[in-house]
Amino acid sequence: MIPAELLRQSRIESVAQSLREDIGDGDITAMLIPEDRVSRGRVITREEAIIAGRAWVEEVFRQVDPRVTLTWNVNDGDRANPDQLLFSMEGPARSLLTAERSALNWLQMLSGVATTCAAYSQRVAHTGVQLLDTRKTLPGLRLAQKYAVTCGGCHNHRIGLWDAFLIKENHIAACGSIANAVAEAHRIAPGRPVEVETENSDELEQALAAGADIIMLDEFSLADMKKAVARTAGAAKLEASGGINNDTLVPIAETGVDYISIGALTKDVRAADLSMRLETAG
Template sequence: MMNLNAFQNDIAQAVAFALQEDVGSGDITAMLIPAERQSKARVISRDRAIIAGKAWVNEVFRQVDPSVQVIWKVSEGEWVRPGQELFELVGPARALLTGERCALNFLQTLSGTATRCRFYADKVASTQVQLLDTRKTIPGLRIAQKYAVSVGGCYNHRVGLYDAFLIKENHIMACGGIAEAIAEAHRIAPGKAVEVEVETMAQLDEAIAADADIIMLDNFTPEEMVVAVQHTRSKTANRAKGPIKLEASGNITDKTLLPYAQTGVDYISIGALTKDCKAVDLSMRVSM
């Protein structure tokens, strides 16, 4: 599971933006309730789901009113059933109602992401492949969704454009070729892993010769991928850094996932892990 200690500022900023978007100059409906009124609330799930996002919920109520107590009844990464209580809130009624939607939006989205990832991860549990997310995330929720991916049992690809090279077709054309692009990447950031996308066996050989660290096999069929895996393993078996890692990508669905995983590739990247997630249905019940 991704360690959130390094991302506390990101969590705080995401929550602050979400609250500004929702609350703006003030929750005028909550002002109908006397400021001194104390209350309790229970949040339940209406779906079977993997829970992810507790840190974002905690941060919502910390920013709304630090006196609100968030009492969790479930653990991060836990399966929950319909009707199960997730957490209890105790504090000023106004604060509970003001923070409700923002907190549930984070929790339902991240839990939905984690649940979808667990669905995919379970399909390849019999293999050694690692399922990777992509940059196809909800704007502003990159770290949050990638965290949820890890809660669901899948893995993170690069976080953004700044932390890893992924040389694709347009980069190759602009640089003048695969070898030129890889050489320039090594020059710009020595020691940083360089991944390159290929679409043919000829390009695969170019990438191997240029000493790529990871090669993405784009839109290969499972049958073509088996050949590519065997070919790459045989050509890089004596490589000082070890065999080049291979990643499968391109139109891989839950129906075709297992055949691709069984080809022997190291990774499979799937945009659907984050871009097609269905939010978990949650409900908050307040007792004044």
């Protein structure tokens, strides 16, 4: 779970950066419109989508012009149908047009992530597995994307390198063994989750003996995953990783592993198709 204050600060900074890159030293096209003209607008989705990103849209308009008012017809996590009204807005026409692209960029990108996650999670809803995101996020947008993952019914892995241990092959080699790496992790930060990546049954045994909280089964066969589930019997949580695609997702979930981590939840983003229409109010 992303701490609320961390997410809020990230949102403010990320929106500000998105506005700087779009507006620069001023929206010269918006200057064609009389400064005192007030308009109304509406945003619809052109396709079915799981909505995510309301707070980012609100932050865009707040930073551009706090006089703009928004009226929402959906909440984050809602499923929207083609041509459905998502929200309407009213305020200075210049401000509505200046904020338009940045607001839609945030909403369509985050809704795209949420929609992808919903499709994955629905396929394994009959199992007890949790689908996890990874650190394979768009640079600078990690917290926003990880928030959107939760709107789509999936879950967050560690946020970054600071909140949990994930001991991989190179860490093990540098520490000398799995046992040494896990022991050092417990010494450095008692209570922090310690996960170990394993590539075979021998490494699985070492991770269990060392007291790992979570054991990643990297590129294990289905047969070996089932054996690992039987072997651990609750002694540690198991996470499947590597080789996850449309064909392997459900069979892997049905092995009984606790988690499946999928980089595609955030790194292969297809934005939702949204549209804004403006009308003059006065």
